[in-house]
Amino acid sequence: MLVTQVKNKLLRLIPADELCRVVDMCERVRLGPRQILHHYMLPMEYVYFVERGLVSVAARVEREKFVEVWLIGSEGLVGAPIALAADAAPLHRRTVQVTGEALRIKTPEFCGLLDSLPHLRSVVDRYLAVVLGQTSQSGACNSFHDIRQRLARWLLIARSAMDDNEIPLTHGVLAELLGVRRASVTDSLEALQTDGTVTTRRGSVKIENPVELSRLCCGCFKLIEREYRRLLPASDTGSDARLPVRSQPQSPWMSPDS
Amino acid sequence: MLVTQVKNKLLRLIPADELCRVVDMCERVRLGPRQILHHYMLPMEYVYFVERGLVSVAARVEREKFVEVWLIGSEGLVGAPIALAADAAPLHRRTVQVTGEALRIKTPEFCGLLDSLPHLRSVVDRYLAVVLGQTSQSGACNSFHDIRQRLARWLLIARSAMDDNEIPLTHGVLAELLGVRRASVTDSLEALQTDGTVTTRRGSVKIENPVELSRLCCGCFKLIEREYRRLLPASDTGSDARLPVRSQPQSPWMSPDS
DNA sequence: ACGTCTGTGTACGCTACCGTACTTGATCTG
DNA sequence: CAGATCAAGTACGGTAGCGTACACAGACGT
Numbered sequence: 144m145l146v147t148q149v150k151n152k153l154l155r156l157i158p159a160d161e162l163c164r165v166v167d168m169c170e171r172v173r174l175g176p177r178q179i180l181h182h183y184m185l186p187m188e189y190v191y192f193v194e195r196g197l198v199s200v201a202a203r204v205e206r207e208k209f210v211e212v213w214l215i216g217s218e219g220l221v222g223a224p225i226a227l228a229a230d231a232a233p234l235h236r237r238t239v240q241v242t243g244e245a246l247r248i249k250t251p252e253f254c255g256l257l258d259s260l261p262h263l264r265s266v267v268d269r270y271l272a273v274v275l276g277q278t279s280q281s282g283a284c285n286s287f288h289d290i291r292q293r294l295a296r297w298l299l300i301a302r303s304a305m306d307d308n309e310i311p312l313t314h315g316v317l318a319e320l321l322g323v324r325r326a327s328v329t330d331s332l333e334a335l336q337t338d339g340t341v342t343t344r345r346g347s348v349k350i351e352n353p354v355e356l357s358r359l360c361c362g363c364f365k366l367i368e369r370e371y372r373r374l375l376p377a378s379d380t381g382s383d384a385r386l387p388v389r390s391q392p393q394s395p396w397m398s399p400d401s
Numbered sequence: 402m403l404v405t406q407v408k409n410k411l412l413r414l415i416p417a418d419e420l421c422r423v424v425d426m427c428e429r430v431r432l433g434p435r436q437i438l439h440h441y442m443l444p445m446e447y448v449y450f451v452e453r454g455l456v457s458v459a460a461r462v463e464r465e466k467f468v469e470v471w472l473i474g475s476e477g478l479v480g481a482p483i484a485l486a487a488d489a490a491p492l493h494r495r496t497v498q499v500t501g502e503a504l505r506i507k508t509p510e511f512c513g514l515l516d517s518l519p520h521l522r523s524v525v526d527r528y529l530a531v532v533l534g535q536t537s538q539s540g541a542c543n544s545f546h547d548i549r550q551r552l553a554r555w556l557l558i559a560r561s562a563m564d565d566n567e568i569p570l571t572h573g574v575l576a577e578l579l580g581v582r583r584a585s586v587t588d589s590l591e592a593l594q595t596d597g598t599v600t601t602r603r604g605s606v607k608i609e610n611p612v613e614l615s616r617l618c619c620g621c622f623k624l625i626e627r628e629y630r631r632l633l634p635a636s637d638t639g640s641d642a643r644l645p646v647r648s649q650p651q652s653p654w655m656s657p658d659s
Numbered sequence: 660a661c662g663t664c665t666g667t668g669t670a671c672g673c674t675a676c677c678g679t680a681c682t683t684g685a686t687c688t689g
Numbered sequence: 690c691a692g693a694t695c696a697a698g699t700a701c702g703g704t705a706g707c708g709t710a711c712a713c714a715g716a717c718g719t
Contacts, residue, residue, distance in 0.1 A: 202541035210545055212537035224530050228632055231530035272482050272489035275533050279470035282540020283460035286580040287468055322544040366492055374486055603685055
């Protein structure tokens with residue numbers, strides 16, 4: 144598999160030698176519509192570095208009723224909590240929401256790589272910190288902001304995760320993910336459309352004006368996005384990104400920048 | 402400091418030799434009422450192993466308006482996300498809600514210990530997995546269940562965190578934490594009181610019947626509690642528990658300052 | 660072209676929860 | 690003991706979001 148074709152942003156943050164080791168053990172798979180990558184309360188066979196598409200992680204709140212808790216696109220990894228405890232990811236269900244593809248690797252092999260590839264470990268750890276921030280901020284947002292703002296936040300996060308302004312999902316699916324009525328989504332989307340920030344077609348929402356949308360949204364999105372950028376700065380130079388020097392094994396603590 | 406007097410449940414899960422190394426670098430401090438252990442967006446100077454009392458972690462949802470995202474008692478650690486990235490914990494504010502005491506250690510020294518004490522690392526990792534589960538489940542719960550159920554969940558989690566049926570907080574504080582009106586808390590508590598599961602005094606709520614309360618609550622609490630027990634089984638023997646460890650201490654990578 | 664299916668617009672009554680604010684009761688202070 | 694302060698109970702109108710339901714429209718297969 145050609146390393147230079149890897150699109151996953153976490154993988155693109157690790158140096159070429161480690162990247163090769165990882166990619167060698169991966170297989171490229173298609174993420175089919177509504178495919179369940181991980182069932183609720185079952186062991187996780189693979190972890191997936193998403194290359195294209197969108198995967199949602201949802202918590203069970205009732206018999207056969209799930210609400211999304213975080214979102215994974217090409218900036219992330221499906222199954223990251225495995226890195227914290229090999230048996231650590233059973234509360235939630237991972238479902239493909241937008242088809243695409245991913246590099247997948249068997250869980251035990253992934254754990255092995257984490258132990259031998261320090262940059263991979265570091266990137267996954269930092270990604271987990273972002274997920275925790277994103278999830279907790281969204282959770283607070285859920286209990287405080289109205290549906291319109293939460294929908295705006297969701298669309299903006301999805302846009303970042305997919306690197307695409309077009310989000311091919313129906314109102315019904317969006318409603319499920321947000322844990323609200325389908326009709327509420329329709330109403331909110333209409334309002335956003337009136338503001339000129341999005342347009343809708345049957346089965347798809349397109350973000351026309353992200354900047355304006357982000358202004359209409361609550362502050363939660365900006366906090367989440369800033370956190371991602373702070374902990375996982377984008378590598379624009381591909382797999383040859385300059386990588387941070389390993390140093391100061393005694394004290395990796397650093398003071399946050401301004 | 403006497404190692405045998407350590408009450409923190411995470412510390413009690415690591416073997417005696419590691420425990421001594423940790424405790425040697427800690428100082429025992431009092432957690433005063435309404436004390437802010439970590440301000441929003443500022444570097445974290447210390448991490449705290451809570452020995453008694455209750456600390457809440459809250460996300461900013463508006464100018465000077467915060468909503469709780471998770472809860473820490475003697476079963477946990479204030480500042481755990483530091484273990485994922487030394488600069489990883491700035492989105493939220495940590496406030497003492499119930500006075501008590503804690504063992505605190507300077508952040509850089511904590512990071513150093515993580516790299517040299519594999520059992521400590523393992524316990525903290527697993528605790529982080531629990532926090533992620535708890536936070537995400539609560540977030541979903543926030544957008545789906547009514548105030549009464551969320552209050553019941555909160556009380557049960559607080560009870561586990563404090564190991565005490567008496568939760569010395571006013572309705573006003575509970576309302577702040579849940580992100581709802583003070584009057585709504587009064588109403589819900591009254592309902593729970595009618596059911597005979599709790600009693601209230603001025604400035605305090607006592608759980609009279611945890612089993613029944615947990616039945617009235619949504620399923621979210623049970624999921625959260627089960628996850629804690631699964632990943633961090635209680636050590637009745639003090640310090641001889643065996644949890645899996647990472648094979649390689651490391652992770653000194655720092656993000657390039659931007 | 661046809662019926663069929665799935666997605667979207669819209670409506671209606673209902674309830675949980677909100678903002679506000681006033682009253683009563685408990686605790687502290689001088 | 691008197692007065693001040695803070696917690697808790699209660700009330701009331703307003704509304705966001707709910708469940709349900711139905712009609713219409715774009716897409717699709719035969």
